[in-house]
């Protein structure tokens with residue numbers, strides 16, 4: 125684990141997409157430190173590079189230049205398979221579209237994350253507490269299509285934290301939810317952060333959602349502006 | 351856990367899964383039927399050869415054991431063999447194509463033949479009664495709907511069915527030897543000689559004596575064991591290459607079906623594969639899921655193919671029982687299973703490679 129230093133350390137991070145003959149600069153030199161136990165809201169206009177930053181933090185894509193270290197591991201030097209390994213053990217993703225596997229029950233959607241990490245697929249007692257805490261205990265045998273958006277997103281959160289990742293990255297987790305479900309999911313993330321010390325980064329367009337976090341980072345044109 | 355996913359994936363597209371399994375089943379049954387047929391035919395030929403009851407078979411020089419037609423031995427040789435030590439009965443037959451399919455008709459000396467073989471068991475009718483009588487075995491009769499008294503054309507002439515006998519002796523169609531000889535312009539000539547000894551234990555000694563006789567040089571002189579062992583797949587020209595070609599075609603078809611099936615499966619699951627990767631799944635994990643799926647298809651297809659082979663055996667017995675005999679060949683089940691599973695996995699490699707190679711982010715935004 126960390127030795128008191130930041131759990132995420134990003135320096136001079138640049139990401140350029142080549143689209144045909146045109147270079148699109150999605151990130152133009154991002155510096156960011158996040159400490160263990162932080163709950164950071166990332167806000168900014170569409171196209172400002174928020175998702176791109178998350179994808180690099182989660183090792184889904186490689187930076188063009190700069191350095192990224194997660195929980196002491198430098199991602200920039202890793203191969204794709206290496207980044208995949210780091211993602212499996214240190215990063216949990218929550219997407220706007222839930223991204224549950226449609227053919228598996230909620231329970232199996234969570235268990236498969238354990239299986240991928242090479243762990244026994246029977247969640248332990250402390251995890252049962254988390255399920256109770258997420259309020260999805262009674263829905264575990266349902267397939268995603270039989271669940272509401274809010275329930276699906278809670279299963280997605282359970283799946284993201286089942287391997288006790290160093291960081292939880294949530295990209296507009298309430299973007300598809302009505303206000304009530306949205307509030308429930310946000311309250312849940314806050315509780316995860318406050319009660320379990322889970323480090324969370326959350327992208328949102330909604331200032332009310334950002335208010336759940338204890339720190340807000342603003343992005344614009346591929347840079348952090350405050 | 352992966353097994354769960356594999357099972358759900360297969361259940362998710364039941365028609366596609368079923369069709370893939372059926373296609374592999376057809377691949378397998380093709381092979382099992384062909385192997386079963388060649389083995390059944392060989393066994394049947396051996397059984398009928400043993401049914402003659404001879405200890406020694408003599409074939410004229412320059413003929414292959416398996417191409418029976420033609421008559422190039424003088425009939426007088428029967429008497430020569432009959433006079434040799436240890437010989438109890440010697441008789442012969444003239445083999446003639448019956449004019450249709452694989453059947454052949456054999457002209458026999460019925461008293462000698464019955465003495466040697468222990469006698470026909472007549473299910474209907476009896477031995478040749480007139481100069482136009484034909485004896486057929488029960489399979490041939492039922493296949494061609496013949497009864498005693500039916501008219502039936504063989505060697506360009508119409509005969510009367512005089513007797514219907516239990517199968518298992520030499521062939522399925524019998525006529526008196528002299529009639530076949532005269533009708534085919536082979537008067538005084540025969541195709542083969544059967545010899546029965548006082549005691550089968552003397553076979554080796556007698557065969558050795560015949561072989562030592564310079565006047566019999568070039569004749570094929572076989573103990574019944576030698577003779578039947580010549581009926582093997584290695585001696586049937588073109589059967590082996592034919593089997594290999596069919597196996598190749600069958601495996602290719604299975605491969606293509608699984609390839610297409612898994613290819614569409616991977617395409618429609620692009621996003622799910624992206625999700626697995628976002629959860630940290632390595633290429634090996636995804637490959638494992640897809641290969642297991644293919645393995646299940648192959649395995650179920652192999653089982654279905656075995657079940658189908660009982661069906662083809664039934665059809666063969668029902669519609670071609672006189673001509674063809676198909677055996678069930680359990681010793682081939684492991685091979686066909688290996689071919690089915692191996693072919694299915696091979697067909698999955700390229701789709702799986704595509705799945706593993708696709709960009710995770712693109713996959714996640716795929717609808």
Ligand SMILES: Nc1ncnc2c1ncn2[C@@H]1O[C@H](COP(=O)(O)OP(=O)(O)OP(=O)(O)O)[C@@H](O)[C@H]1O
Nearest residue numbers: 141143148149150169170171172173174175176177
């Ligand atoms: N795969 C890609 N290929 C080309 N350009 C891309 C790609 N992904 C992102 N971009 C570009 O990079 C820039 C940043 O995109 P990004 O998705 O990070 O923005 P965002 O802040 O998440 O926006 P939103 O709030 O709409 O989700 C945009 O101009 C986008 O068009």
Ligand SMILES: [Mg+2]
Nearest residue numbers: 174175176295
């Ligand atoms: Mg975005």
